[in-house]
Amino acid sequence: MLQEDRLFPIEPTARSIARSLYETVRTLPIVSPHGHTDPRWYAENAPFPDPAQLFVVPDHYVFRMLCSQGIPLTALGVPRVDGGPTETDGRKIWRLFAENFHLFRGTPSRLWVEQSFADVFGLTKRFSAETADEFYDHIQDCLARPEFRPRALFERFGIEVIATTESPLDDLEWHEMIRQSGWSGRVVTAYRPDPVVDPEFEGFRSNIERFGELAGTDATTWEGYLEAHRIRRAFFKSYGATSSDHGHPTARTEDLSQAEAAALFEKALAGRCTPEEADAFRGHMLTEMARMSLDDGLVLQIHPGSWRNHSAGVMATHGRDKGFDIPTRTDYVRALKPLLDAVGMRPELTVILFTLDETSYSRELAPLAGAYPALKLGPAWWFFDSAEGMRRFRELTTETAGFYNTVGFNDDTRAFCSIPARHDVARRVDCAYLATLVATGRLDEDEAFEVAHDLAYKLAKTAYRL
Amino acid sequence: MLQEDRLFPIEPTARSIARSLYETVRTLPIVSPHGHTDPRWYAENAPFPDPAQLFVVPDHYVFRMLCSQGIPLTALGVPRVDGGPTETDGRKIWRLFAENFHLFRGTPSRLWVEQSFADVFGLTKRFSAETADEFYDHIQDCLARPEFRPRALFERFGIEVIATTESPLDDLEWHEMIRQSGWSGRVVTAYRPDPVVDPEFEGFRSNIERFGELAGTDATTWEGYLEAHRIRRAFFKSYGATSSDHGHPTARTEDLSQAEAAALFEKALAGRCTPEEADAFRGHMLTEMARMSLDDGLVLQIHPGSWRNHSAGVMATHGRDKGFDIPTRTDYVRALKPLLDAVGMRPELTVILFTLDETSYSRELAPLAGAYPALKLGPAWWFFDSAEGMRRFRELTTETAGFYNTVGFNDDTRAFCSIPARHDVARRVDCAYLATLVATGRLDEDEAFEVAHDLAYKLAKTAYRL
Amino acid sequence: MLQEDRLFPIEPTARSIARSLYETVRTLPIVSPHGHTDPRWYAENAPFPDPAQLFVVPDHYVFRMLCSQGIPLTALGVPRVDGGPTETDGRKIWRLFAENFHLFRGTPSRLWVEQSFADVFGLTKRFSAETADEFYDHIQDCLARPEFRPRALFERFGIEVIATTESPLDDLEWHEMIRQSGWSGRVVTAYRPDPVVDPEFEGFRSNIERFGELAGTDATTWEGYLEAHRIRRAFFKSYGATSSDHGHPTARTEDLSQAEAAALFEKALAGRCTPEEADAFRGHMLTEMARMSLDDGLVLQIHPGSWRNHSAGVMATHGRDKGFDIPTRTDYVRALKPLLDAVGMRPELTVILFTLDETSYSRELAPLAGAYPALKLGPAWWFFDSAEGMRRFRELTTETAGFYNTVGFNDDTRAFCSIPARHDVARRVDCAYLATLVATGRLDEDEAFEVAHDLAYKLAKTAYRL
Helix, strand or coil, X not given: CCCCCCCCCCCHHHHHHHHHHHHHXXXXXXXXXXXXXXHXXXXXXXXXXXXXXXXXXXXXXXXXXXXXXXXXXXXXXXCCCCCCCCCCCHXXXXXXXXXXXXHHCCCHHXXXXXXXXXXXXXXXXXXXXXXXXXXXXXXXXXXXXXXXXHHHHHHHCCEEEEECCECCCCCCHHHHHHHHXXXXXXXXXXXXXXXXXXXXXXXXXXXXXXXXXXXXXXXXXXXXXXXXXXXXXXXHHHCCCCEEEECCCCCCCCXXXXXXXXXXXXXXXXXXXXXXXXXHHHHHHHHHHHHHHHHHCCEEEECCCEECCCCHHHHHHHCCCCCCCEECCCCCCCCCHHHHHHHCCCCCCCEEECCCCCXXXXXXXXXXXXXXXXEEECCCCHHHCCHHHHHHHHHHHHHHHCCCCECCCCCCCCCHHHHHHHHHHHHHHHHHHHHHHHHCCCCCHHHHHHHHHHHHHHHHHHHCCC | CCCCCCCCCCCHHHHHHHHHHHHHHCCCCEEECCCCCCHHHHHHCCCCCCHHHHHCCCCHHHHXXXXXXXXXXXXXXXXXXXXXXXXXXXXXXXXXXXXXHHHHCCCHHHHHHHHHHHHHHCCCCCCCCCCHHHHHHHHHHHHCCHHHCHHHHHHHCCEEEEECCECCCCCCHHHHHHHHHCCCCCEECXXXXXXXXXXXCCCHHXXXXXXXXXXXXXXXXXXXXXXXXXXXXXXXXXXCCCEEEECCCCCCCCCXXXXXXXXXXXXXXXXXXXXXXXXXXXXXXXXXXXXXXXXHCCEEEECCCEECCCCHHHHHHHCCCCCCCEECCCCCCCCCHHHHHHHCCCCCCCEEECCCCCCHHHHHHHHHHCCCCCEEECCCCHHHCCHHHHHHHHHHHHHHHCCCCECCCCCCCCCHHHHHHHHHHHHHHHHHHHHHHHHCCCCCHHHHHHHHHHHHHHHHHHHCCC | CCCCCCCCCCCHXXXXXXXXXXXXXXXXXXXECCCCCCHHHHHHCCCCCCHHHHHCCCCHHHHHHHHHCCCCHHHHCCCCCCCCCCCCCHHHXXXXXXXXXXXXXXXXXXXXXXXXXXXXXXXXXXXXXXXXXXXXXXXXXXXXXXXXXXXXXXXXXXXXXXXXXXXXXXXXXXXXXXXXXXXXXXXXXXXXXXXXXXXXXXXXXXXXXXXXXXXXXXXXXXXXXXXXXHHHHHHHHHCCCCEEEECCCCCCCCCCCHHHXXXXXHHHHCCCCCHHHHHHHHHXXXXXXXXXXXXXXXXXXXXXXXECCCCHHHHHHHCCCCCCCEECCCCCCCCCHHXXXXXXXXXXXXXXXXXXXXXXXXXXXXXXXXXXXXXXXXXCCHHHCCHHHHHHHHHHHHHHHCCCCECCCCCCCCCHXXXXXXXXXXXXXXXXXXXXXXXXXXXXXXXXXXXXXXXXXXXXXXXXXX
């Protein structure tokens, strides 16, 4: 069903330019510098269990849409916190998905799923109630074959490097196992320290104690705590990490005195932080992380603005990450000033900003990234990782920040089979945008070829230092 | 002057797809589930008075634009609160309208008025100072004829069902008169309880007393008050109501304990609510209304975010609804959480959200409606009921919420003759959007025909349970 | 390199309409009612110093982009507050600019610079490291010739009238010198009273004293202060001023009693205003300015929403206006109410609103301007003075406010050579928008020609009373 020229401009002249651009980037290796695939897949290289476990159960884009139309999460196999009953019959889940596939019309999930069906499994019929079983059986058969194991797919997808995301409390055993295996696939980790920088995280004090143990230092003093970060960052770097990753509720930063920070840390350890103090501590830690980045070169990623686990009911029944993270209005201009005053003019630092609030693209993010040497803009993300979302990102940021204050695409996904499709959509949309610039006299065609290559490949490598 | 292909994509391939789609929905019956036409028109079926009274005086889209360029509202026949002098000569008002018709270039009012002139009255010349009298005389002649009376137009417009909006203090006499008349036109009411849920509404206490009288219960106790709502909702249902309608300043909801709610209600009755308490009470009542909807099936409509009667001077001289309601920034994510935690996961409930803050489409509304079973998105509304406004609505909501978490079009109008034109504009814009999806490989053409039908007809019927 | 049809729609039918429209406005005289060119240029008519001093050093659009990629401001010749070393070799600066010109791909600066090179200096090669010296030498040669002096360029650019911006503390000596010279070029001033209306401005009290001296009145009393404004406004009017200009951090207005205002003024003079009181005073002064405008006819311009000098480091090293002014979220609906309640319904008053927060276009600004007779919308501005920015401005404001509540284009620039290019871009984008309306049946072609002329020329003249 997939059109060869999908997502290109409709007008023939511009379409032709887009097609030419795309042909030069279509098969470039995939650089995936930020994502959430499970390193265990690459370590164990076991077969994926069944089509529903591959396409529905782990993908909150998919099951939240089905849920929004009244299909219970339990009917889709989403696990319960209490271990209570949830659908385990993959075929039943699959049929529900197929019967309701019309809900995805016009969504990027539709594109990703169809392209995965076609390119990964060779399935080119329309997915529907009628073809559900045929698809299920075919995919099930494939998954049993060696060429559909994680490492084989990784290679077939043309992944040059992929980053996973781990907590400083993680011992990186799967990354170690990958290394030991001698497999040539490049899988790197990223340092995501929420459990040890957020005083409101479950078990903060015991996290800090464990953190100190892992680092071999007493992390319950402010100096020891900072030292533990330095040690664990170095450990993560030894497993290929080139970035840290920070998903706070807001973009707030602080640049407190060391005495103030130490006092807050002490309160946090004692569980006596007010919400405001916890927020200030998180904000201060971003500036500390940025200072460490000046020393160790890790790229600092900030993606604020998600109200996590918005539904109290879903959180109670199914826990985190179940499609109920909702974007909120996000301020950057005031929020980032302490960090920027501290380190924003340092060109050797790279801070990558993401947003779930598109109103900040032209008003805040592009003007900030178009001035501060340390700032770069992450790609359109999450709800905006879509044809229209990526078009708006370019239209709203390029005129102020240009292309070279952006960092290429990242897929940010847990849905392994969708990775090539996601990069393909991004490459198509960027080529469409460039073709429009060329066709309207805003960019010369030879330059567009260079920019297309930069957006598809080079910027991600250089910005993330991969 | 009207182009056959107006509002379709310009590129010929996409235009051709849009035209094909549109041909299949062009003459579908009009389902108008939310609007403000006067039920008295259908009850009495009297002739409309004159062209100015039909096109200018009641249409705040029209007279506010003329006012914005310095034409006094009194010169346009807009009534004064003090009964003081205002223009009564329809022809004089009409000429002012015609002389300044260039002000409407590029606005939806221009499209609606021109299409009404052409399709309802057969007037296809350009409307201007030169043709003002010719148009006036022709429309005046038409209005005297039986085929231009309200019921005849209702039938000619192909209206399958239209909803009006009444307060619980309304005795629905016009609806009763329609019923008694035996006329087959389907006119239903909707339950809009502002005078009895807003402690800051003029005469709140006496409203509540009257409310109790109409319901046959003592509405001055919290329990009696809730019971009065149940009784009046049932009464409204008996006149066809399938929805309630809530236009609060913000989207704030609360889910207070019954004791807290009762205490607030007591304060409200005594006129002792602070603005914060009044706001909390209104917010709590949305959750109570949602609970009643679970019992009686009425669809709950929330359209917050208008700063009503922004000009103190216009409010003093001319009163409410005079074109000076201005949109404000509106939060949904925090505001709706209490209601959503209470009832948001119930698939048998339908809550329809409207907005006057377009920034919420992609950031808040689509993510919420794309997750919570109870939520659906109302169409682009009021200032955004326009070609660009509706395009933005689709582009900003579809990728996250899909089509099936939206509810089709509603015209929301007092301007009777514009109803077919408004639905026609919506159908054209939706077909243009679908054609673009098809031409860019995001939707198959056969699916687009199904979706076009859904958007033009079926979604409104099913979402509003009509 | 410049395409003849740049910025027009790509589809041939619409492109052809756009081209026809553009041909009728392409060579219209330039009306530049708001800008920041230096009146000294026109007064002295001395040669511009060198290419870097013309294109790089004074243009914060240019040097902030270079800075954002790690090039130090000092390497670009941007002066230091402490008079410390900064690059003075124009050719070195120029080479840095040329080597990094790819950073401007997709930005309006690229278009302006290329069009200035081509149209002003006849340079049509691509600007790059390879051609840097050739361009430098050629421009340097040109600048030495009489036909490249400011007055000659002014005439060649077809500038009918240009406004500069001065403080009430300015004696307008350059304007006087222009007048004395007998040159026929029309250069008018505009009244920008920040130093005497902002209690937080450096040296506020001494500014007020100087203000009184210039006005010949005691400006340290509230009545004398208001009188000084009246006197200086009249003085500015005598040098052609038709507008005042107000760039507060927010759009806040107040309409205090005279006693309250006088008390705040006394506190301001004594340096005892809290930030909140200083803000209230600024807000009140907007309403006072509007009242004076009712008397003397000056148009009142409000452009709020910039966080000035965001980087503490850059402010300390290089001072104000160095590309680190960042837009912020801006409210108009609540903020303007006091002023609007006081004078908003007066059609003889013109208040022009600008924004750096695009979210306010459709939500706040168009609804306000589409209702209040005194309000008009300034053009897309600063970060939004670009192809996409101007397109969004039209798409987001026209349907609610129409064309006639907007005021045409202004270039707002210090970059003299870019003035024709900036107006050309605006004319092209407006013609593209109009062509799209015509091609989609929203405007008749003959009307589009009239509107194109209005947008390119007439609206600026009439709105600014020039």
